[in-house]
Amino acid sequence: MPEGDTVWQAARRLHDALAGEVLTRSDLRVPKYATADLTGRTVLGVTARGKHLLTRVEGGLTLHSHLRMDGSWRVYANDQRWTGGPGHQIRAILGTADRTAVGYRLPVLELMRTADEERAVGHLGPDLLGPDWHPERALANLLADPARPLGEALLDQRNLAGIGNVYKCELCFLLGVSPWLPAGELPADRAAKLPALAKRLLEVNRDRPVRATTGRRGQDLFVYGRAHRPCLRCGTPVRLADQGDGSRERPTYWCPACQPGPAPAPGSPAARRIRPRTGN
Incomplete structure (x- = not known):
C-alpha cells in the first residue's frame, strides 16, 4: 500500500534511473497528454512530496503523478521484460538510452509547468520525509x-x-x-x-x-x-x-485493551465481520 515511505522509495528509484539522462522515449497514455512529447529533454530530477511524485524535465516542465491505492512506477533495463501488469494498465513510459520507467495504473498523471507545481501539492501539510518538515x-x-x-x-x-x-x-x-x-x-x-x-x-x-x-x-x-x-x-x-x-x-x-477510548460497538454497521484467524 503506497504511503510516504513507499513513494519516497519510488522517487529515489526513478531519480537514480532518469536524472541527468536525455529521454529517448516518451509516451503519456492519457487522452489529455496523448500528443505530448518529452523526447530530447533531459530529466532534471524526481522528488516525492507526501504521496505525490514530481518528475522535473528540462524546459520548465514537471510530470506529476500519484499512486493512490495500487499505482506503481517500475524501472527496467532496456532489454528487460516489463512485468508490472498488462499493457492496457500502462499510463506512462519514460525511456533513456539505458533504462525505461513504466507507470502502471496511475490514477493521477498530469504534465504541468514546474512553476505551477504548487497547484498540485500546495495544499499539503509538512512532509514527514521532506525538507519542509515542521x-x-x-x-x-x-x-x-x-x-x-x-x-x-x-x-x-x-x-x-x-x-x-x-x-x-x-x-x-x-x-x-x-x-x-x-x-x-x-x-x-x-x-x-x-x-x-x-x-x-x-x-x-x-x-x-x-x-x-x-x-x-x-x-x-x-x-x-x-x-x-x-x-x-x-x-x-x-x-x-x-x-x-x-x-x-x-x-x-x-487493540481495545491497549487503546482504550471511543470505538464502534461490536456488531455495529462500521464493524467488520471476518472469519477469525489463529496464531500470531
Whole structure:
C-alpha cells in the first residue's frame, strides 16, 4: 500500500534511473497528454512530496503523478521484460538510452509547468520525509479541529503529508489511543510525542523492502492486518472496523485493551465481520 515511505522509495528509484539522462522515449497514455512529447529533454530530477511524485524535465516542465491505492512506477533495463501488469494498465513510459520507467495504473498523471507545481501539492501539510518538515505546525494542524477523530486527522494530507492507513493504525497503537479519540482529547504528553514518532516510523522504513513497526522478525506490524488475532502486547483480539468521514471508509485495526477510548460497538454497521484467524 503506497504511503510516504513507499513513494519516497519510488522517487529515489526513478531519480537514480532518469536524472541527468536525455529521454529517448516518451509516451503519456492519457487522452489529455496523448500528443505530448518529452523526447530530447533531459530529466532534471524526481522528488516525492507526501504521496505525490514530481518528475522535473528540462524546459520548465514537471510530470506529476500519484499512486493512490495500487499505482506503481517500475524501472527496467532496456532489454528487460516489463512485468508490472498488462499493457492496457500502462499510463506512462519514460525511456533513456539505458533504462525505461513504466507507470502502471496511475490514477493521477498530469504534465504541468514546474512553476505551477504548487497547484498540485500546495495544499499539503509538512512532509514527514521532506525538507519542509515542521513538527510544531503539523501538530497544530492535527489539533485544529479538536472534535475530529484522530485517525481521520492523521490521514488528512493537509495536516501532515505521508501517513496512510497502515501508519495511521500503527501510530495510534504506539500512542495507546483509539483511532476514534477526538484529536483534542489526545493527552498532552502523547500529543508532544506524535510528530517525532510519526517521522521516525517513516524514516526507518524508507530504506526497507518490507515495512515494519515492531522490531520483531516475522511479526512486522502491531495491529494492521491482524483482525481477531492476539495483540502482540496483551493478547486481546485485535478489532477491525471502518473509519471515515462518509466519503471514503478505511479498514482500521486497533487493540481495545491497549487503546482504550471511543470505538464502534461490536456488531455495529462500521464493524467488520471476518472469519477469525489463529496464531500470531
